[in-house]
Amino acid sequence: MSAFAFSVMTACVKLVSTHNIPVFEIVAARAIVSLIISYIDIKRKKIPVWGNNKILLVARGAVGTFALICLYYAVTTLPLAEATLLQYIYPVFTAILAFFFLKERIQRSTLICILLCLLGLLAMVKPNLSMSGETVLPWFSVFIALIGALGSGTAYVIVKRLSKVEDSSVIIFYFPLIALPLSLILLGDNFVMPDTQALILLLFVGIFTQIGQVGLTKAMQTEVAAKVSAFSYVQVVFSAILGLLIFNEVPSIWTLLGGSLIILGALINVFGSRKKTAVQ
Known part of the structure; x- marks a missing residue:
């Protein structure tokens, strides 16, 4: 359900962007x-609203907001499937950051991932680089998507530390709480009054963001985390289908190949970690 x-949610973001609604306004x-x-x-x-470690909570909100802005920009400028796949590179950054800041050892399965x-x-x-230097996938959008994945990885590391006390x-x-004022400041005077359709999409x-978060949280509470993480990659399939049906986006053979490698790596990481935990 969450996937x-x-x-x-990402399809709605892409749709509402066609109404000239800025990314900061969507956020x-x-x-x-x-x-x-x-x-x-x-x-x-x-429970208390403000929590215990306020500095780290604010940092999580700020980093999460930064990652969300990057994700929404990628969604509005890239095909849905590609934007979603690039976002799912975040486990790479999570593993590296956790190694440095949480002192977690990088497992063999993570290296393979x-x-x-x-x-x-x-x-x-790479295959989308044409002789003229132009790309089917805009380089800047790909770069922003990867920065967003880095932000997501950073946010996950912060959440892991916060989860011990919050x-x-x-x-x-x-x-x-942090995303609202930050996005409004960045929006500045560029606010666009949404029409009825855009308002509904917003x-x-x-x-759908909240439905996804609730579904993911409940799944984590009732199922093994590795299993939930594996099923979350179904979102790539859903995004590809919605991209095809709504936006006539047909994934290239290179996207299918690259996406398969990314998903395979992520699943190896998930189940490799699960196996090690079971042994311990």
Whole structure:
């Protein structure tokens, strides 16, 4: 459910961008919806709103916002399947950052994941370089997508440290709490009044984001984390289908090859880590 919800969310982001709504405005709209729902959830649990490690919570919100802006820019300028695949390179950055900041040893399965993800990235991007120097996949958009993946990896490392002292609802709450003012500042005077259709799409961005987060959280609580992580890669399939049906985006053979390598690497990382945990 969460994978499908996140896929619909990215499709809504791409659709609303066709109404000339700036990326920063889309981020702000999502933040408003998420902030309200997250606050209600915290009050329902009757836990303190502001948490314990406020500095790290704010840092998580800032890094998450940065990653989200990059993701939305990639979604609006790249085909859905490619944008989603590039985002899923984040385990590479997570592993490297966790090694330096959390002192977690990089396992053999993670090294294989890094290698396959890099090969997959090259397979996706390199063949699209034409003789004129132009690319089917814009280099700047690919770069921004990778920066977004780096931001996501950083956010995951921060969340892992925060999860030892903070309730998950508080961690989630700080994301839109920081994203809203930051996106509004960056938006500046570029606000575009959305028409009715764009307004509905903006609302859907927030709603489907929350559905995805709730579904993912519940899955993590009831299933083995490795299994949940593996199933989350179904989002790539959903994104490819929605891209084809809504935007007439047909993935190239190189995207299929590169995407397969990235997903294979990620699954090896997931189940390799799971196997090691079981042995221990």
